[in-house]
Amino acid sequence: MRxxxxxxxxxxxxxxxxxxxxxxxxVAIYAEIVAQDCSQNCSAFLHLKETPIPKSTLSQHFRILREAGLIRGERRGVEMHNTSRCTEMEQRYPGLIASIVRAHDIQLADEARRAKNSAKKRQKA
Structure with a gap:
């Protein structure tokens, strides 16, 4: 393998x-990797936000994240494990990654709140 x-x-x-x-x-994959203290197996992301993602599509997403310097991939047998390179990125671009991940978290919270409000409105109708 290369x-x-x-x-x-x-x-x-x-x-x-x-x-x-x-x-x-x-960004959802990356935010999840950043939130973990240990490496994440690619297959942990086969269902992201309850949406199935094909392995081939995941491979492309991980390649793009890796080539952008955001993650480090390590082969362990037939599995690929990924860790964040946040510390290195923080030294190069202070605050950038933390701001993006924080913005993603805010967006997720907003989406969850809208979904909850929508469900309440349907129950009242």
Whole structure:
């Protein structure tokens, strides 16, 4: 198997990070990886937000995150485990990643609140 590409953080332009995190699925994956203290197996994301995601699609999302320098992938047998490179990114772009993840969390909370309000309105009708 060929080795995985992990760019040096100093070679990662901010545009690559913003592009990688512009996709809602990728930012959700990344936010989940950042929230964990241990590495995450790719198959842990086969159902994101109750939506099934094909393995081939997940592979592409992880490749984009890895090539943007946001995660480090490590093969363990037939599985791929991913960890965040937040500490390295924080040194290069202070506050950027934390702000994006925080904005994603706010967005999720807003979506949950809207869904709850919508369910209440349906119950009253």
């Amino acid at each position: 080795p995985l590409f992990h760019p040096d953080v100093k070679d990662v332009p901010v545009e690559a990070i913003l592009h990688a995190l512009s996709d809602p699925v990728r």
